[in-house]
Amino acid sequence: MLCIAAAFVLNAFQSNLVFFFTPSQVAKGEAPKNRLFRIGGMVKEGSLRKGSDEIEFVVTDFTSEVSVRYSGLLPDLFKEGKGVVAQGRLNEQGQFAATEVLAKHDENYMPPEAKGAIDKAALERAAKTVKAAP
Amino acid sequence: MIAELGQFILVLALLVALVQCVLPMVGSLTQQHAWQFLARPTAWLQFVLVAGAYGCLLTGFLKDDFSIAYVAEHSNQLLPTAYKFAAVWGGHEGSLMLWVLMLSVWTSLVAYFSKSMPISVISRVLSVLGFISVGFILFILFTSNPFLRELPAPLEGRDLNPLLQDPGLVIHPPMLYMGYVGMSVAFSFAIAALITGRLDSAWSRWSRPWTVIAWAFLTLGIGLGSWWAYYELGWGGWWFWDPVENASLMPWLVCTALIHSLMVTEKRGGFKAWTVLLAIAAFSLSLLGTFLVRSGVLTSVHAFASDPTRGIFVLCFLAIVVGSSLTLFAWRAPKVTLGGTMGLLSRETFLLLNSVLLSVATAAVLLGTLYPLVIDALNLGKLSVGPPYFNVVFAPLMVPILFLLIPGTVAKWRSANLAEMFMHLKWTALISVMLGALLPFFVGEWSFGVFLGWTLGLWVGLGTLQHMLERVFKPGRIGGSFWGMHFAHLGLAIVVLGITGVKSFEVERDVKMAIGDEVTIKPYVFKLNSIDEVKGKNYTASQAQFEVFNSGQSVEILKPEKRHYLSSAMPMTEAAISSNLWRDLYVSMGDPLPGDAHQLSMRIYYKPFVPWLWVGVLIMVLGGVLAAFDRRYRRVSPNTALQTAGQALSGSELEGSDAVGGLMNQSALGEHSPQEQSDHAHGDPNSGAHVPS
Numbered sequence: 001m002l003c004i005a006a007a008f009v010l011n012a013f014q015s016n017l018v019f020f021f022t023p024s025q026v027a028k029g030e031a032p033k034n035r036l037f038r039i040g041g042m043v044k045e046g047s048l049r050k051g052s053d054e055i056e057f058v059v060t061d062f063t064s065e066v067s068v069r070y071s072g073l074l075p076d077l078f079k080e081g082k083g084v085v086a087q088g089r090l091n092e093q094g095q096f097a098a099t100e101v102l103a104k105h106d107e108n109y110m111p112p113e114a115k116g117a118i119d120k121a122a123l124e125r126a127a128k129t130v131k132a133a134p
Numbered sequence: 135m136i137a138e139l140g141q142f143i144l145v146l147a148l149l150v151a152l153v154q155c156v157l158p159m160v161g162s163l164t165q166q167h168a169w170q171f172l173a174r175p176t177a178w179l180q181f182v183l184v185a186g187a188y189g190c191l192l193t194g195f196l197k198d199d200f201s202i203a204y205v206a207e208h209s210n211q212l213l214p215t216a217y218k219f220a221a222v223w224g225g226h227e228g229s230l231m232l233w234v235l236m237l238s239v240w241t242s243l244v245a246y247f248s249k250s251m252p253i254s255v256i257s258r259v260l261s262v263l264g265f266i267s268v269g270f271i272l273f274i275l276f277t278s279n280p281f282l283r284e285l286p287a288p289l290e291g292r293d294l295n296p297l298l299q300d301p302g303l304v305i306h307p308p309m310l311y312m313g314y315v316g317m318s319v320a321f322s323f324a325i326a327a328l329i330t331g332r333l334d335s336a337w338s339r340w341s342r343p344w345t346v347i348a349w350a351f352l353t354l355g356i357g358l359g360s361w362w363a364y365y366e367l368g369w370g371g372w373w374f375w376d377p378v379e380n381a382s383l384m385p386w387l388v389c390t391a392l393i394h395s396l397m398v399t400e401k402r403g404g405f406k407a408w409t410v411l412l413a414i415a416a417f418s419l420s421l422l423g424t425f426l427v428r429s430g431v432l433t434s435v436h437a438f439a440s441d442p443t444r445g446i447f448v449l450c451f452l453a454i455v456v457g458s459s460l461t462l463f464a465w466r467a468p469k470v471t472l473g474g475t476m477g478l479l480s481r482e483t484f485l486l487l488n489s490v491l492l493s494v495a496t497a498a499v500l501l502g503t504l505y506p507l508v509i510d511a512l513n514l515g516k517l518s519v520g521p522p523y524f525n526v527v528f529a530p531l532m533v534p535i536l537f538l539l540i541p542g543t544v545a546k547w548r549s550a551n552l553a554e555m556f557m558h559l560k561w562t563a564l565i566s567v568m569l570g571a572l573l574p575f576f577v578g579e580w581s582f583g584v585f586l587g588w589t590l591g592l593w594v595g596l597g598t599l600q601h602m603l604e605r606v607f608k609p610g611r612i613g614g615s616f617w618g619m620h621f622a623h624l625g626l627a628i629v630v631l632g633i634t635g636v637k638s639f640e641v642e643r644d645v646k647m648a649i650g651d652e653v654t655i656k657p658y659v660f661k662l663n664s665i666d667e668v669k670g671k672n673y674t675a676s677q678a679q680f681e682v683f684n685s686g687q688s689v690e691i692l693k694p695e696k697r698h699y700l701s702s703a704m705p706m707t708e709a710a711i712s713s714n715l716w717r718d719l720y721v722s723m724g725d726p727l728p729g730d731a732h733q734l735s736m737r738i739y740y741k742p743f744v745p746w747l748w749v750g751v752l753i754m755v756l757g758g759v760l761a762a763f764d765r766r767y768r769r770v771s772p773n774t775a776l777q778t779a780g781q782a783l784s785g786s787e788l789e790g791s792d793a794v795g796g797l798m799n800q801s802a803l804g805e806h807s808p809q810e811q812s813d814h815a816h817g818d819p820n821s822g823a824h825v826p827s
Contacts, residue, residue: 002494009498009527013505016523020516038518073644073724073735076705116516 018087022117024124027064031090039066039096040085041117048080059084059096061121070098137202140190141281147183147238148271150176154264158257163329170257177245177260180267181238188235191280192222201287204228204280210293210701212672220304221294226444227280229307233424234270236308236315237263244319244344251340258326259319266318269451277444293701296673302362310355310382314420316348317385320392321417324410325459328466333406338399341413343767345396346618349389350758356382357751365709370642370720370739372747375524380503381423384496388416391492394485402547404482407467408489414459419496421452426503477549484542488535495531499524536590536630539623540597562600566592577742578639587634595627618761625754632746641740644724648733655740658719659683660692665734673699675708678734680721682712694736696723709737717742 020038021031031037039059047058054071057080068086078084078101088098154176161169191204195218200206208224223232241263248256274280297303323341327333359382364372373379392412398405425448476482502519510516540562544555570589574580602620605612641655653660663679675697682690692710699706709722717740724735 002490005494005531008530009494009501012523012526013501013519016520016526018518018520020518036520038516073737076707 022120023059023061023064023066024117024121026066026090026096033090036087036089036099038085038087039068039117040083041066043078043080043082043084045080059086061117063121063125066096068096068098070101072101074101136190136193136197136199137281137283140187140194141275141279143183143190144187144271144275144281147180147187147234148268148275150180150183151264151267151271154180155261155268156264158264159261162254162257162261167253170253173253173257173260174245176264177238177241180264181242184235184238184271188222188231191228191231192219195219195222198291199287200289200291201283201285202280203282203284206284206288206291208291208294210291210672212700213291213294213299214671216301216304217294217299220298223307224294224298225280227274227278229311230270230274230278231280232308232311233315234267234274236311237267237270237318240312240315240319241267244322248340255326255330255337255340258329259322262322262325263318266322266455269454273444273447273451277447290701293672293699296697296699296706297366299699300362300366302358302366306355306358306362309351309358313348313350313352313355314382314385314423316344316351317389317417317420319348320345320389320413321459324413325462328410328459328462331466331469333399333410333470335400335403338396338409339767342393342396342400343762343764345389345393345413346758347762349386349393350755350762352382352386352389353751353758354755356386357748357755360751361748364744365711367707370709370722370737370741372636372744375502375521377503378423378427380499380524381419381426384499384503385416385419385423387492387496387499388412388419391489391496392416394488398482398485402476402482404476405486405489406470407463410463410467412489412493414456414463415496418452418456418459419500421448421455425449425452475548479545479550479552481542481545481547481550484538484545487538488542491531491535491538495528495535498527498531502527532630533586533590536594536626539594539626540601543598543601543619543623559597559600562596563593566590566596574638577635581638584634584638587638588631591627591631591634594623594630598623598627613766614764615761615766618757618759618764620757621760622754622757625750625752625757628746628750628753630750632743632750635743635746636741639742643738645736645738646733647736653736653738655738657684658689658740660719660721660738662734662736668695670697672701673697673706676723678721678723678736680710682719690719692719692721694721694723713745715745718744 018036018038019032020040023039023041025031026039031039041059041061044058044060044065047056049056054069055074056067056069059066059068068088069091070086070088085102086096086098087100087102088096091097154173157169158173158176161167161172191202193199194202194205195209196215198205198209198211200209204225204227208221208228209218213221221228223229241260244263245256245260248259320341323337323344327337327341356379359379360372363374364370392409395405395409395412399409425445502523506516506518540559541555544550544558566589569592570585573588574584598620605616643653643655645653647653647662649662649664651662659682661681661683663681665676665678668675668677675695677693677695680692680694681688682692690712692712694710695708697706697708707722707724709720711721712719720737720739720741722737724737
């Protein structure tokens, strides 16, 4: 009985893992095409557009950008220039169709994933400049 | 001055805790009575000191002393006084102070209500509690000191996080912490018993009421947290499988298993090693919960603070606690005797299945909670485990637990008769299945999920009621633990019915509305009448006014708000909820839409059966309280009474008189059902000799 339970649990576990990708990884095409995943970074200043049913904004790690579409209510703490994590999948146009935009409950709090994404992109940029310099 | 005084008192408390940890333990191992008798006074003194330190911090808040960095971080002159009390535990440092305060409260209560226990046992229990206290006070002093000054002092504090400015949040953390910290009592009893090497029914009888009352607090704490998330976060959800929720659910699941396993240990002398393991696991998971919430490793709605040194400290403490207690267990467990024989079909079997299923559920939740952290720590990428995983795994595990619950309460100890049980329960089963199949048609659409959920809920509820009724008509006094168990099960049934109902029949609408617009959900029409600006003590808000009509009749006015706190840039959504027994109407405001200032996005939810969750939880808590205050636990078993009496000859008179009282009480067996009496006689050879009064 325990074996069955374990097999069942692990199977459910496998199919419900949601991986996290930075905008740079998405730009390089590392993100899966038809699987749910998360992206995180900064909401680009001036990128928020509210349509009649859909909201569009750009998530950036200051190296690459991903355009995000979302229909639904944004959390209280969603702001341009602040960190954000969104869950969804890529559509045919290469846009990220979010099903969920995650809120953090403190205005000074940066989602660790978003911060990680930005730091990582900054590191890669720094590495490139070092290489480019003679 | 107050901060320095508080810190000084806290250091004194640390020293007393050290004494409480070391001397009674050494005394009990070397048979030095004077040292053992230090356990109680040091426990009380520690409580006084910790309460004093806590009082100093509280005074800092009440006096708006912003030179204390922690006060400046979490309070504000405009903050209403009631919330200043709550602000003490609004941040990391203060919540640890609350942890330690709770621990010293539990310790003093154990010290006070343990007169009937032999001093050699209680000194060890209090010593283990002292050890935990040492760990946590060190944690506060070294990594999270709330008394640090920040000079020059800011003129105004940063204010309490507006999300926490809410009556639900004033009581949620203390209740949850009472539960978390209460696990340390069950743990200390288990460790003390392991050290003594005597895992007997006396041990489980002492341990049970403490475990049950801690369970009741934990249940209430989780229920309050869920209730708060439901009305305060403004998304209308009451459980998110958020890692921090999981962190409180895991000790709850294990504690539930522990309560049931302790019953077997007490009545039949079985499952001893397993019970000890559960006690260790429950406390370790509470510590893990503290680590998860407080270390900042989580991406969670609760993860306010982050500081790696704190995480490492708690992790080390966790490693010490788990490592040493498991070592002790491995050393002692082979000596543990097995209990009485148990038949393949008996109450023990059902309780064993209960333990196994609850443990598997805990393991599944633990996997989903920790896996992302481990992967991240190993730098293998970032990922998260979605709520679907938990739903898919948890629900199927709950099905057998709920199904087996009723036969488990009906089955006899040692050996039960399947045919007899079937005859006994067949009508209840039939009625549950029929109602479960028919009722959904009256409420909404039929689905297999709602059929299964309601059938199981009805099965547990009706089966419990049947058992209660049968017992009421039998002669003999009915003990608190009987009522406690059945109320807890009844509460569980109501929660299951409620969860099934809300999951199956809720309607959620996100809509755009202008003043005068109407939205129809089921029989209700929501009309947006007006939007006004209102002022609170420390915030301004736009407040919408909804009128709700049911078949043309105005039934309710709902006023959701979008608040802007003066001290903070973040807006806050305050949902408006109208409840009756059958449903909640839930309205919360979104943002104004650009370009069209008159249009607002609104969330309008129809949530049937949500109040059943809260009612069910309260009944479960009531059950826990009733069981914990069963008179049976206030008596002493003959073994211990004799032991205490023996010690009383060499020591205190008070204990002697207690023991005699205990012996006399022991003959008052009237409150057991006849069946229970015979079981009892079997498990505990001495009690059979007593004559019912």
